[in-house]
Amino acid sequence: MSAAPPAEREAPVSRTPGETGIWIFVLGDMVVFAVCFVVLAVTYAHDRAAYAADQQALHLGLGIVNTVVLVTTSLTMALAVRAARLARPRTAVRLVVATMAGAVVFAAVKVVEYTDLVVAGHTARSDDFFLYYFCFTGLHLLHVVIGLAVLGGVLRIVRRPVLGRADLSLVESGASYWHMVDLLWLVLFGLLYTLG
C-alpha cells in the first residue's frame, strides 16, 4: 500500500452527512415528536398520581431491553457507514444486517408489550396515559418499520464493491434517519417509563 500524497488528504471541513434534503425530513419529524412530548408532559402535570399509577402497568424491563437494542443498532449503523466509507462491503453488509435484526427484535418486543397490556385490560381507550402510550409508541413503531425498508435499501447499496459519492450520501441519509428513530425512542422511553 502506497502512502497517499498529502494533497489527497482532505482537510476536516464542516459537512452535513447525507443529502441536505433528508435533514428537512429528520428535523421536521423531530418537531412533531416534540409536540407529542409536550402533550405527554402536560398529561403528567395534569394528574401526576394517575400517570405514575398507569406507568406501573408498563413492563420497565422490556422497555430497557428495547432501549439497549436500539442504542446498539445505532452503533452498528455508524460502524456500517464507516465500513462503507472504507470500501469494506462484507463488513458493511454484516453490520447493516445486524442493524435490521435489531429493528426486528425491537418490533417483536413491542408487540409482546402491546399484547401484554391489552390482555391486562389496558387499551388506548382506558385513559389519557394509555391513549398517548399506544399512539406515540405506535407512531414510533411505524418509523421503525419505515426504517427497516430504508435499511433494506442501504443494504442493496453497500453490497456493491465500489461506492460512488452519491451512493455514500444515500447510505449516510439512511443512517441519519435511523439515528433519529433511536433518539426519538430515548426521549419517549424517558417520558413514558421513567417520568413519575
Add this chain to the structure above:
Amino acid sequence: MTTVRAARERDVAAVTPRGLTEHRVQTWCVWSAPLFVALLFGALLVAGWVPPPSPSQTPGQVAAMYAEHTDLKRLAFVLLFLGGGMSAAFVAAIDHRLEQIPGARALARLQVIGGTLGVFAVVLPAIVFMVAAYRPERNPEITQALHDLAFIPFIGNLVPFLIQAIAIGVAVLMQDPERPVLPRWVGFYNLWTAFLTLPGLLLIFFRTGAFAWNGVLVFWVVATVFGGWFLVMFWVLRDVLRAEAR
C-alpha cells in the same frame, strides 16, 4: 432535454393577441396559493372558529353557536367556498412544473387528480356548513349532524392531499440531479408533509384530547403543516418562475 427546454422558452415567450403572456398567467396561478391560505384561515377567523369548536359540544350548544352571528358564519362559508376554488389554480401551477420533469408524466397526472379532489375537500364541507347555517332554528340534533358532516371531512379528508404531496415528492426526487426543475429538498419536504398529516386520520375516534378535531395533533399540527405547505410551495414556484423570466 433540449425539446423540453425549447418548449419552456416558447411557453415563456408566447404572447396572446391581448398581451397576456404565459408567464403572467403562471404568476397568477402561483399567487393563488397565498390567496387560498388567506381565504381558508380568514374564513375560520370570521366564523369565530380559531380555536375550533369542541366536538364534545351538545346538540343545544351547536345549535346556539349557529344561531349566534349567523350572517358572519354564512359569510365565512362563502369565503371558504371561494378559497376551495382558488386552490385549483395552484394545482395547475404545480402541474406546469411536474410536466417538465422527464419521466414524471403519470405523477403529474396524479398530482392533478389529488389536487382536484382537494378542491372538493374544501368546497363540499363549505356547502354543508352553509346548509347548517341556513336554518339555525331547526331541530338542534339535525344541526349537529350537519355540523359533524362538515367538520369531520373538513379537518379529516386528507387523502386527496396525501395523493398530491406523494406525487410531487416522488416526481421531484426522480429528477436528473444535473437539471432539476424543482429543488431536490422540495421532494423530501413533500413526503414529510404527507407523513405529518397522518394523525388527522385518527380524529373520528376521539371527541376530546390531542387527537380530537380541535386537538393539538390534529387541528394545530395539520393546519400548520397544510397551510405552511401552500406557502412553501408558493415561494418555491415563484422563485422558479422568476429564474425563468431572467
